[in-house]
Amino acid sequence: MRHTAAKAFTAVALAAALSAVAAPAMADPSTLPTLPAAQDIVGAGSDTTQALLNQFSVDYNASLGSGSTLPHLYSWDATGSATITPKTGAATINRPNGSGAGITALNGNTSATLDFARSSRAPQTGDLSSDLFVAFAKDAVTWSAKATGGHAPANLTTQNLFDIYSCAAGATNWSAFGGTAGTIKPYLPQASSGTRSFFLKAIGNPTLGNCVVTGPEENEGTNALLNDVDVIFPYSVGHWVGQANGHTTSSDDKGDLTLRSINGVAPLTGTGTLNAAFAAGTYGRVLYNVVRDTEWTATTTQGTALRAIFGPSGWICSTAGKADTTSYGYLTLPASACGSTTHI
CATH class of the missing domain: 3.40.190.10 (Periplasmic binding protein-like II)
Known part of the structure; x- marks a missing residue:
């Protein structure tokens, strides 16, 4: 049975103007001067949502302000080099191409390598009960x-x-x-x-x-x-x-x-x-980011960052995040659904 819950978390201060939507989305984090830090929130997976998550990365990180030591958000494209090292200290893994590959990579590694998987599908048979699907768009x-x-x-x-x-x-x-x-x-x-x-x-x-x-x-x-x-x-x-x-x-x-x-x-x-x-019909689907449920609820730096980005009161569900979602062609979810969680 699937269980769905929506939990309220502390909102992230929005420092970036909506004009940030027009900013060019970043490519792979490998284009940065250094790899993302070990504490950063890093993901991979679905081709469908990679461009939008890249834009989220640009705008969310800008909202933290220059010099912020809080965890930043980064996302690896579905295609490119055969292998990737997602962040500092991470294992080198085969680049996950697609929702299924992203979820498999999330389950096969720890947060030292990946924190989330992009998914354009809902939970299905074969997923782990610890895979928490966090909704963000339609x-x-x-x-x-x-x-x-x-x-x-x-x-x-x-x-x-x-x-x-x-x-x-x-x-x-x-x-x-x-x-x-x-x-x-x-x-x-x-x-x-x-x-x-x-x-x-x-x-x-x-x-x-x-x-x-x-x-x-x-x-x-x-x-x-x-x-x-x-x-x-x-x-x-x-x-x-x-x-x-x-x-x-x-x-x-x-x-x-x-x-x-x-x-x-x-x-x-x-x-x-x-x-x-x-x-609204048979061919409509919700888009998700998949996290590990124990990390989602944890009172750690990582857990706080995951909720501040993906949660009901997080940045992606904020006015600025929804502006990105609309610009990239998707429908926004109502407040009662954005950031809600589902698992097998």
């Missing part, structure tokens, strides 16, 4: 397809998606769904992706057929494999909106992919933001 997942010359239609149903990823007879050509004739190429992100596991569950957990290709990094529309008129690929709606808002890199970009409707409901509003009605 997202949704839909399917994407190439815009220029693409063969896919504007809408598919949940059953259509189930059949396509099952490679069912009669579901292998776009003409069967009102699109232009062309053999459908169903792609999925790499196996540890939270977006992948969420999407497959939402469409009914099909047994994947031989036509399905696994491999592209999630939410990277510029991947050459996706530059194909017949490809279908799940995509985070919030991440796509953030990319449309200019939060991009050479690889972290929507490219020529556009988001499509499911069951007749559009993932985007007329102004290009995440459609709350779409996010």
Whole structure:
């Protein structure tokens, strides 16, 4: 059984102005003059939320003030060098790519190496009871397809998606769904992706057929494999909106992919933001940062810092944190939900 709780903690003083939202987000902490300190709060994991957590790092650390000796916040990207040393004195580990890999790395190490994991999925079978999922934003997942010359239609149903990823007879050509004739190429992100596991569950957990290709990094529309008129690929709606808002890199970009409707409901509003009605349905999901429950409740420097960053009265749930969340394309959670905790 899952248990959910929301606890009030002392609020962090907000010293950074909202203009900090426009500041360029930092890259890997390895670009700093030195690695994060042993006491700093450091995480890794989900591709979906890495850009937003990078921005949180910039703005939260600025809020502490110059010369502050309090723990700072840092987050490692999902892709880059094969291995990382997250902070001073840490073990060198394989870079966690995806929600599942981040949670595995959190569980396989101590706070001397990692303090949290970014996760775009909720708790699931196989997670530890000590994994505490701390909510901070709302997202949704839909399917994407190439815009220029693409063969896919504007809408598919949940059953259509189930059949396509099952490679069912009669579901292998776009003409069967009102699109232009062309053999459908169903792609999925790499196996540890939270977006992948969420999407497959939402469409009914099909047994994947031989036509399905696994491999592209999630939410990277510029991947050459996706530059194909017949490809279908799940995509985070919030991440796509953030990319449309200019939060991009050479690889972290929507490219020529556009988001499509499911069951007749559009993932985007007329102004290009995440459609709350779409996010309220089957394809909506809460985003989390995962911590160890004993550290979350501890009266240590680390426990205090974790709550000051991720908690109900922490920085991410503050006005400044929510401004970052909105800028990066996600929906903010109400006060009763932001910073709430869930576990298996």
